[in-house]
Amino acid sequence: xxxxxxxxxxxxxxxxxxxxxxxxxxxxxxxxxxxxxxxxxxxxxxxxxxxxxxxxxxxxxxxxxxxxxxxxxxxxxxxxxxxxxxxxxxxxxxxxxxxxxxxxxxxxxxxxxxxxxxxxxxxxxxxxxxxxxxxxxxxxxxxxxxxxxxxxxxxxxxxxxxxxxxxxxxxxxxxxxxxxxxxxxxxxxxxxxxxxxxxxxxxxxxxxxxxxxxxxxxxxxxxxxxxxxxxxxxxxxxxxxxxxxxxxxxxxxxxxxxxxxxxxxxxxxxxxxxxxxxxxxxxxxxxxxxxxxxxxxxxxxxxxxxxxxxxxxxxxxxxxxxxxxxxxxxxxxxxxxxxxxxxxxxxxxxxxxxxxxxxxxxxxxxx
Amino acid sequence: xxxxxxxxxxxxxxxxxxxxxxxxxxxxxxxxxxxxxxxxxxxxxxxxxxxxxxxxxxxxxxxxxxxxxxxxxxxxxxxxxxxxxxxxxxxxxxxxxxxxxxxxxxxxxxxxxxxxxxxxxxxxxxxxxxxxxxxxxxxxxxxxxxxxxxxxxxxxxxxxxxxxxxxxxxxxxxxxxxxxxxxxxxxxxxxxxxxxxxxxxxxxxxxxxxxxxxxxxxxxxxxxxxxxxxxxxxxxxxxxxxxxxxxxxxxxxxxxxxxxxxxxxxxxxxxxxxxxxxxxxxxxxxxxxxxxxxxxxxxxxxxxxxxxxxxxxxxxxxxxxxxxxxxxxxxxxxxxxxxxxxxxxxxxxxxxxxxxxxxxxxxxxxx
Numbered sequence: 001x002x003x004x005x006x007x008x009x010x011x012x013x014x015x016x017x018x019x020x021x022x023x024x025x026x027x028x029x030x031x032x033x034x035x036x037x038x039x040x041x042x043x044x045x046x047x048x049x050x051x052x053x054x055x056x057x058x059x060x061x062x063x064x065x066x067x068x069x070x071x072x073x074x075x076x077x078x079x080x081x082x083x084x085x086x087x088x089x090x091x092x093x094x095x096x097x098x099x100x101x102x103x104x105x106x107x108x109x110x111x112x113x114x115x116x117x118x119x120x121x122x123x124x125x126x127x128x129x130x131x132x133x134x135x136x137x138x139x140x141x142x143x144x145x146x147x148x149x150x151x152x153x154x155x156x157x158x159x160x161x162x163x164x165x166x167x168x169x170x171x172x173x174x175x176x177x178x179x180x181x182x183x184x185x186x187x188x189x190x191x192x193x194x195x196x197x198x199x200x201x202x203x204x205x206x207x208x209x210x211x212x213x214x215x216x217x218x219x220x221x222x223x224x225x226x227x228x229x230x231x232x233x234x235x236x237x238x239x240x241x242x243x244x245x246x247x248x249x250x251x252x253x254x255x256x257x258x259x260x261x262x263x264x265x266x267x268x269x270x271x272x273x274x275x276x277x278x279x280x281x282x283x284x285x286x287x288x289x290x291x292x293x294x295x296x297x298x299x300x301x302x303x304x305x306x307x308x309x310x311x312x313x314x315x316x317x318x319x320x321x322x323x324x325x326x327x328x329x330x331x332x333x334x335x336x337x338x339x340x341x342x343x344x345x346x347x348x349x350x351x352x353x354x355x356x357x358x359x360x361x362x363x364x365x366x367x
Numbered sequence: 368x369x370x371x372x373x374x375x376x377x378x379x380x381x382x383x384x385x386x387x388x389x390x391x392x393x394x395x396x397x398x399x400x401x402x403x404x405x406x407x408x409x410x411x412x413x414x415x416x417x418x419x420x421x422x423x424x425x426x427x428x429x430x431x432x433x434x435x436x437x438x439x440x441x442x443x444x445x446x447x448x449x450x451x452x453x454x455x456x457x458x459x460x461x462x463x464x465x466x467x468x469x470x471x472x473x474x475x476x477x478x479x480x481x482x483x484x485x486x487x488x489x490x491x492x493x494x495x496x497x498x499x500x501x502x503x504x505x506x507x508x509x510x511x512x513x514x515x516x517x518x519x520x521x522x523x524x525x526x527x528x529x530x531x532x533x534x535x536x537x538x539x540x541x542x543x544x545x546x547x548x549x550x551x552x553x554x555x556x557x558x559x560x561x562x563x564x565x566x567x568x569x570x571x572x573x574x575x576x577x578x579x580x581x582x583x584x585x586x587x588x589x590x591x592x593x594x595x596x597x598x599x600x601x602x603x604x605x606x607x608x609x610x611x612x613x614x615x616x617x618x619x620x621x622x623x624x625x626x627x628x629x630x631x632x633x634x635x636x637x638x639x640x641x642x643x644x645x646x647x648x649x650x651x652x653x654x655x656x657x658x659x660x661x662x663x664x665x666x667x668x669x670x671x672x673x674x675x676x677x678x679x680x681x682x683x684x685x686x687x688x689x690x691x692x693x694x695x696x697x698x699x700x701x702x703x704x705x706x707x708x709x710x711x712x713x714x715x716x717x718x719x720x721x722x723x724x725x726x727x728x729x730x731x732x733x734x
Contacts, residue, residue, distance in 0.1 A: 004399045010409045015613055017409045026408070027397040030390055032371045038695060041393070041572045041618070042377045042384045046701065077444040077574070078595060081609035085593035114593055200610060205408045207444070207574045207612035226452035226481055228445055242448035243567060245574035245612065246382055251408070328405060334413065 003027075005326070009351050012329025013157055013304065014180070015200040016344040021262065022254045029250065040250055045243050053253050054239055060256035064266055065189045067212065074211040074231070075239040075249050080107070080179045083196040083209065084114035086229050087175060090221045091148050092119035100124040100147040100172070105132045105156030106335055107177065115151070122147070132159045134296035141167065149173040149193065155181035157201070158333040160306035160340065161299045166191050173217055181303050182210065183259060184345055185270035193217040201303070202345040204252035207245045259345070269345055270302075276343045276352045277302040283356045290363045294338065308338040315339060318362055325358055370394075372693070376718050379696025380524055380671060381547070382567040384713040388629065389621045396617065407617055412610050420620050421606055427623035431633055432556045434579065441578040441598070442606040442616050447474070447546045450563040450576065451481035453596050454542060457588045458515050459486035467491040467514040467539070472499045472523030473702055474544065482518070489514070499526045501663035508534065516540040516560070522548035524568070525700040527662045527673035527707065533558050540584055548670050549577065550626060551712055552637035560584040568670070569712040571619035574612045626712070636712055637669075643710045643719045644669040650723045657730045661705065675705040682706060685729055692725055 003024060010017040018026075029040040036049050043050060058073040067073070076082065092099050098120035103109055104127045115121045124143060125136045143150060150168040155161070157180040166188055168174045173193035182197030189195065194213045200206040211231070218231055227233045227241060234241050239249075263269050281300060284293040284307055294306040309315045315338060322330050332338035341355060370391060377384040385393075396407040403416050410417060425440040434440070443449065459466050465487035470476055471494045482488045491510060492503045510517060517535040522528070524547040533555055535541045540560035549564030556562065561580045567573040578598070585598055594600045594608060601608050606616075630636050648667060651660040651674055661673040676682045682705060689697050699705035708722060 004404075004406065006399065006404045007406050007409060010405055012409055012411050014610070015409055015411065018406070023397055023406055023408070027394055030394040030397060032373065037371075037373045038377055039371065039374050039385070039390055041390065042374060042379055042382055042696075044379050044382065044696060045573065077446070077449075077612075079444070079609045081595050082444075082593075085595065117591065117593065198610065205612075205614050206412065206610045207615060224484065226449075226484065228448050228452065242446045243381070243565065243573045245444075245572075245615070247572050247614065248574060248612070329409075329411060 006328065008348060009327045009354065010329050011327060011341045011343070011347065011351070011355070013333060013340055013342045015206045016202070016329075016342055017346040018204070018251070018255065019258050019262070019346045022251065022258055022346075025254050026251055033250075040247055043246065045240055045246050050246060051238070051240075053250055057249065057253040057256055060253070060260060061183075061210065061212070064183060064256065064259060065187075065212065068190050070215045071190075072213050072215060072235045074213065074234050075244060075252070076209045076211055076234060077207065077245060079198045079206075079209055080177055080196060081110070081114075082229075083177065083211065084111040085118070086231070087151070087194065088115040088118035089225055089229060090218070090231060091173070093222060095119045095148050097144070097146045097148065098122035100143055100150040100168075102136070102150075102152040102167070103128060104135055104153060105161055106158035106333065107156060107179070108153040111151060111153075111177065124150070132156065132161065133294060135161050135163060135299040143169050143172060145169065145171060147172050149175050151175045151177070153177040153179075155179075155301050155303050157304050157342075158306070158335060158340075160295045160301040160304040162301035162303065163299075181301075183266060183269070184273050184303060186266040199248060199252050201342070203255045205248050208248035208252060210252070255345075272349065273302045273343065273345065276347065276349050277305060279349070279352050279356060280305050280341060280343065283359055287359070287363055290367055291359065303343060305341045305343065306332060306336075306338060312337065314366060317366070321362060322358060327355060327358065373695065375715060376694045376721065377696050378694060378708045378710070378714065378718070378722070380700060380707055380709045382573045383569070383696075383709055383711040385571070385618070385622065386625050386629070386713045389618065389625055389713075392621050393618055400617075407614055410613065412607055412613050417613060418605070418607075420617055424616065424620040424623055427620070427627060428550075428577065428579070431550060431623065431626060432554075432579065435557050437582045438557075439580050439582060439602045441580065441601050442611060442619070443576045443578055443601060444574065444612060446565045446573075446576055447544055447563060448477070448481075449596075450544070450578065451478040452485070453598070454518070454561065455482040455485035456592055456596060457585070457598060458540075460589060462486045462515050464511070464513045464515065465489035467510055467517040467535075469503070469519040469534070470495060471502055471520060472528055473525035473700065474523060474546070475520040478518060478520070478544065491517070499523065499528065500661060502528050502530060502666040510536050510539060512536065512538060514539050516542050518542045518544070520544040520546075522546075522668050522670050524671050524709075525673070525702060525707075527668040527671040528666045529668035529670065530666075548668075550633060550636070551640050551670060553633040566615060566619050568709070570622045572615050575615035575619060577619070639716065640669045640710060640712065643714065643716050644672060646716070646719050646723060647672050647708060647710065650726055654726070654730055657734055658726065670710055672708045672710065673699060673703070673705060679704065681733060684733065688729060689725060694722060694725065
């Protein structure tokens with residue numbers, strides 16, 4: 001029996017739901033971290049205990065992602081937004097040839113102006129003309145061999161679009177913003193030179209961002225950047241360049257243990273996530289006279305299911321009725337409206353089953 | 368009776384002790400924020416509730432500091448370290464005349480190389496030749512009228528030195544890093560153009576930094592900075608430029624309510640802090656054949672009391688015996704060693720009384 005049943009029906013786009021067993025450990029840690037005896041909020045980031053937290057979390061992520069030894073794992077502040085700048089400051093400053101960027105939705109679009117402040121950018125493909133309802137096929141894509149790097153977003157949180165394959169050329173560094181599907185499924189992560197993901201979707205609270213970076217990518221990085229924006233300075237300091245967000249990192253550690261020990265790894269996590277999204281998309285397909293899925297079938301996200309109702313008034317009624325029934329976080333992103341059900345790792349299948357039942361009832365009452 | 372008595376004896380230099388009543392509210396909020404019904408870790412930063420959190424926290428800080436209306440209050444990520452860069456990027460880039468910086472200890476020294484990356488810096492005074500054991504008198508100081516700004520650190524956390532007056536010229540913008548004495552006492556805050564302070568000493572967990580900035584300071588700020596490093600972009604977004612550290616900001620709100628409602632404001636807080644530090648310094652002065660205070664008398668910090676024992680072996684024994692007796696966080700900063708007792712807002716007088724008793728006993732056993 002969960003401590004607070006409302007948490008289990010939280011479909012928020014982020015910060016998102018965390019596993020109940022993690023929340024219970026966090027609650028205890030506010031009073032006292034078991035192996036320290038002090039509140040997690042009052043433990044020094046320079047303690048041996050916290051160094052061990054960072055080391056274990058790094059090892060857990062390496063193991064879950066099956067990362068080769070030449071990758072570093074960092075825990076930074078500033079969200080994916082800081083990466084939008086830190087990345088081009090490291091790899092694009094002074095370059096004559098443009099980096100390839102895909103513009104597939106709201107968040108990949110946010111990365112563009114920050115990159116353009118630093119160096120030349122080429123939009124290799126844009127979904128804007130199509131209203132960001134689908135992703136490119138391979139035939140539509142033409143990547144430049146001399147690009148300093150390719151940047152794309154694996155899962156567009158707002159529009160509910162997800163790439164189910166790795167893009168780009170093997171001779172150009174692949175950089176991927178995996179903020180909203182990080183650690184949700186296995187992948188060929190060694191094909192990427194840099195992956196970044198803020199925590200607040202699948203792996204923790206807002207306030208920490210994981211960066212996985214291949215050592216060779218940084219060999220020509222400038223040494224003129226402010227220290228906190230210098231990947232190599234952060235690597236040298238084992239993510240403790242300055243005071244890190246101790247609490248957020250500790251929660252991510254607890255989630256990584258849950259993924260490993262309670263779920264059984266990324267393949268098992270993907271099975272659960274696939275089943276959750278299959279159930280909800282089936283409900284959309286079975287009721288496509290009332291619930292109108294947003295994403296093209298082949299590009300549907302397992303993490304964020306965006307859909308519309310016949311009109312905005314019904315959508316408002318839906319959100320209000322859902323809230324009254326205990327479901328939260330179902331309003332679509334403010335940029336596009338509609339409904340969005342986010343099915344992050346921490347959300348259980350039972351929550352989706354309840355949502356589908358609610359959708360059936362709502363349709364019966366309102367069609 | 369506190370939930371966990373060990374928390375009340377936490378003398379850590381940071382992250383530091385938080386008030387017991389705040390910890391209890393945080394523990395409840397991990398399960399459910401009372402007025403929302405969801406875990407604080409799963410509430411959207413775009414919710415009306417969180418907008419109200421930011422608005423109330425800003426109002427509480429304005430009221431506690433008695434800030435005029437032309438000041439903005441921001442909640443950013445990246446710690447004081449990010450401010451070491453953000454500040455010169457905003458005010459020093461392209462300047463021909465140097466900014467005045469005081470070098471009074473470890474942390475003001477950390478600000479120097481980051482400023483020098485951006486523009487010219489003049490060290491208006493350095494305590495390095497004296498081993499950072501005292502602060503300058505007015506007669507030693509000569510500030511430049513044409514400096515873009517003056518930067519100093521009000522309280523040197525590592526060395527236990529604190530300015531008990533406002534420095535600088537009224538015709539040059541004063542910038543102050545108040546990380547380790549923020550909201551610990553009243554002050555003439557309207558004499559500063561920008562004040563910054565990370566939370567993890569007096570007001571919350573690591574992961575959020577408060578910036579108080581006078582509007583006029585930013586009138587010529589460049590508009591070419593990355594958005595997250597642009598004070599004006601952060602002001603326009605009411606600190607929600609991108610996903611902010613929701614949890615850390617909420618905890619700071621709870622601390623601000625505690626300061627206002629349980630303590631009664633900054634004058635009352637200062638009374639308590641003065642009494643705590645008076646008691647501990649008295650113990651040093653009464654036992655100056657064994658406990659050797661580090662800071663010159665007039666520059667003693669009310670927040671961080673740094674001292675030595677006759678030799679490093681005794682210091683290690685002291686720290687171990689203190690830990691066994693329930694006291695934590697008493698090891699001096701790794702850069703200088705020795706002992707440091709941090710007496711942040713959340714620490715109660717009773718904890719200092721117990722520490723002084725312990726020091727008496729330890730001296731009796733070891734002299």
